Amino acid sequence: MAPRRRIAIRNHSAEANLFARRTFIAFIGVLVVLLILFSNIFDLEISSYEKYQTRSNSNRIKLLPVAPNRGLIYDRNGVLLAENKAIYSLEIIPEQVKDIKASVAKVSTLLEISQEKQQKFFKALKRKRRFKPVELHSRLSDQQVALFSVNQHKFPGFFIDARLKRYYPFADLTTHNLGYVARINREDVKKLEAEGKSENYAATHGIGKLGIEKYYEDVLHGTIGHQEVEINNQGRIIRTLNFTPPVPGKDLTLTLDIELQMIAKRALSGKRGAVVAMDPRDGGILAMYSNPSYDGNLFVHGISSKNYNKLLSSKNLPLINRSIQGYPPASTVKPFMALLGLEEEIITPETRIWDPGWYQIKGIDNKYRDWKKWGHGWVNLTKAIEESCNVYFYNLAYKLGINRISNMMEKFGFGDYTGVDLHEEAKGVLPSVGWKRARYNQPWYTGETISVGIGQSYWTVSPLQLSQATSILVNKGEVKIPHLLMATSDSRQLASQDQGKIIKSAENPDQEGKQIETIFYEDKPPIKLKNQANWQLVLDAMHNTVQRPGATGYNAFKGSTYDAAGKTGSAQVARLGQDEKYDAETTQEHKRDNAMFIAFAPYENPEIVVAVAIENVAKGGGATNAAPVARQIMDQYFGNRVILSKDKSMHPQHDDLYGVQESD
Numbered sequence: 001m002a003p004r005r006r007i008a009i010r011n012h013s014a015e016a017n018l019f020a021r022r023t024f025i026a027f028i029g030v031l032v033v034l035l036i037l038f039s040n041i042f043d044l045e046i047s048s049y050e051k052y053q054t055r056s057n058s059n060r061i062k063l064l065p066v067a068p069n070r071g072l073i074y075d076r077n078g079v080l081l082a083e084n085k086a087i088y089s090l091e092i093i094p095e096q097v098k099d100i101k102a103s104v105a106k107v108s109t110l111l112e113i114s115q116e117k118q119q120k121f122f123k124a125l126k127r128k129r130r131f132k133p134v135e136l137h138s139r140l141s142d143q144q145v146a147l148f149s150v151n152q153h154k155f156p157g158f159f160i161d162a163r164l165k166r167y168y169p170f171a172d173l174t175t176h177n178l179g180y181v182a183r184i185n186r187e188d189v190k191k192l193e194a195e196g197k198s199e200n201y202a203a204t205h206g207i208g209k210l211g212i213e214k215y216y217e218d219v220l221h222g223t224i225g226h227q228e229v230e231i232n233n234q235g236r237i238i239r240t241l242n243f244t245p246p247v248p249g250k251d252l253t254l255t256l257d258i259e260l261q262m263i264a265k266r267a268l269s270g271k272r273g274a275v276v277a278m279d280p281r282d283g284g285i286l287a288m289y290s291n292p293s294y295d296g297n298l299f300v301h302g303i304s305s306k307n308y309n310k311l312l313s314s315k316n317l318p319l320i321n322r323s324i325q326g327y328p329p330a331s332t333v334k335p336f337m338a339l340l341g342l343e344e345e346i347i348t349p350e351t352r353i354w355d356p357g358w359y360q361i362k363g364i365d366n367k368y369r370d371w372k373k374w375g376h377g378w379v380n381l382t383k384a385i386e387e388s389c390n391v392y393f394y395n396l397a398y399k400l401g402i403n404r405i406s407n408m409m410e411k412f413g414f415g416d417y418t419g420v421d422l423h424e425e426a427k428g429v430l431p432s433v434g435w436k437r438a439r440y441n442q443p444w445y446t447g448e449t450i451s452v453g454i455g456q457s458y459w460t461v462s463p464l465q466l467s468q469a470t471s472i473l474v475n476k477g478e479v480k481i482p483h484l485l486m487a488t489s490d491s492r493q494l495a496s497q498d499q500g501k502i503i504k505s506a507e508n509p510d511q512e513g514k515q516i517e518t519i520f521y522e523d524k525p526p527i528k529l530k531n532q533a534n535w536q537l538v539l540d541a542m543h544n545t546v547q548r549p550g551a552t553g554y555n556a557f558k559g560s561t562y563d564a565a566g567k568t569g570s571a572q573v574a575r576l577g578q579d580e581k582y583d584a585e586t587t588q589e590h591k592r593d594n595a596m597f598i599a600f601a602p603y604e605n606p607e608i609v610v611a612v613a614i615e616n617v618a619k620g621g622g623a624t625n626a627a628p629v630a631r632q633i634m635d636q637y638f639g640n641r642v643i644l645s646k647d648k649s650m651h652p653q654h655d656d657l658y659g660v661q662e663s664d
Helices: 012-047 049-060 100-111 115-126 142-154 186-194 211-215 217-221 258-267 305-313 330-343 381-386 390-400 402-411 433-440 446-452 463-474 533-547 622-637
Strands: 061-066 080-092 134-137 158-167 181-183 206-208 225-231 237-244 252-254 273-278 285-291 353-355 358-360 367-369 377-379 485-488 502-509 515-521 565-571 594-601 608-614
Touching: 012 049, 080 100, 080 142, 100 115, 100 134, 100 142, 115 134, 142 158, 206 211, 206 217, 211 217, 258 273, 258 285, 258 622, 273 463, 273 622, 330 381, 330 390, 330 402, 330 463, 330 533, 330 565, 330 594, 330 622, 353 390, 358 390, 367 390, 381 390, 381 533, 390 402, 390 446, 402 433, 402 446, 463 533, 463 594, 463 608, 533 565, 565 622, 594 622, 608 622
Parallel strands: none
Antiparallel strands: 061 225, 080 134, 080 158, 181 206, 225 237, 252 485, 273 285, 273 608, 353 377, 358 367, 485 515, 502 515, 565 594, 594 608
16 A cells, blocks of 8 residues: 655745745846836936937928029120029929829820920839929920910829029120039039038039139029928928028129120121220220130030030030130230330331341341231331331341240230139240240240241230230230129129239119129239330330221221221231242131231220231231221220110020111
């Protein structure tokens, strides 16, 4: 028989102690968890409140940038040269359209929207949220806008959006001066970031690329604004909390006279070249036109590859601003050479030399020819300038030497930037011993000095440099900085970026009562001569060049109502052999001579200086090709008005020459 199992007697005291210990441990665990919980709550609600409140707001509140309106640009008479024109685009909010494919097909038939644009729309649709608008067609015509407006009720979710884009009413007439605004690219972004300006362009799509638009970009652009909005978890805007309006860019008034620009275009019609007209009293540029030109509006919306390649491949090179690029100055430098000869006492007004039609350095067989094959006979200073005698200036250059020539011409601004408010200006070339050694690592030869004496050899100048040098001449040594900017609504921003050129401004109300600030520019150090009378001797000879019958510039200004002075020039482009004769008719076009001319008027108190350069003329030289262009500019300036700007629109669509009319 198995033994009986003993019944265990429970120890209630031990069990109670065990329970108590477990309860205590559990309590401690719960307490620790609560402490951790409350610690985290304390950190979230008190210690890190600002941090998480900011994060919460960033998820709920969004700051949207608002682009400022770009400043407008006017000519000196208040004619609008650059404006902001409303561009209309057709936009679609996908979530509001039931059958988007059918609706797009229907509206495309109505507005004649291409298949290419429809495909582009559906690609963009995949990348955007359904409550955000997607562009179907940009730059709607007025007819398309009107047609859609009438039928808009048939297209829920479709709407027309208006944006401001840059527009140049005078198209190619002002492009080389104003430049243009185009889309911001990667290089622009890098530059803005490096300059710390990227934030100000957060809502801007375009930036100045050339000309005035680029040079005064900071002033024209304005300051960005902000719109503070509340959004939901899907990014949809619920309401606007705050709005800080942008500060629009400043309006600019230029020294340009658009009517003179028109005359310059007409005068250069069918020619390659440039005209610069400047006020010698203050350096203000009255006209600066390069022909051929191009329409800057092509670049505003993004130029097509076809149009861009067309501009690049054109043999006339319309993209080049010829008014600030280099040409051989030819005989237009002879007045400056004469002034140097007088100053160095190499010649006097009475000094005469015999011109047989050629010049030869002793011991050298090469002959330097005069443009007049049989020569000018006995020639003094005045006759040498009047008839543009090459032999006289060959001899003068030989006696002066290249060092004295280059030192003096540098004072007139040759071989250096004029300081004009355009980034694209070229320095040109002022030849010297040091320049040739640095450029070609070759010595300077005396024969090269002979060619420099008549503005040939390596010497190149821009029409703008020629006009500035002529201005210095008529001002008898005073050096004015050429400039395009005349006034703005606020010039304080300009003083910091123009490297001290702007020294003061004066507030004046315009015709509408708005305050504008006229800009005054600081002069460069003047040129001082040992004998101040030498200035007048050269100016008198230039006066005779235009006023004396038989002189080179006489025919071009015969019968003018104002008293003008000037100097002609014909620049040899291709080198001729010793016994080779130049014949324009048989010479290839790109090897034909250039025509040059400088002029000023009135003679006693000059108000305008004009420099003209025309490339590869078929017949004649500066007297028959360039001088008549300067005459037309001056006729317009001095009151023989040929443009009816008061009673006829100057928009290019109204006339093929922007309102130009033949005078009675």
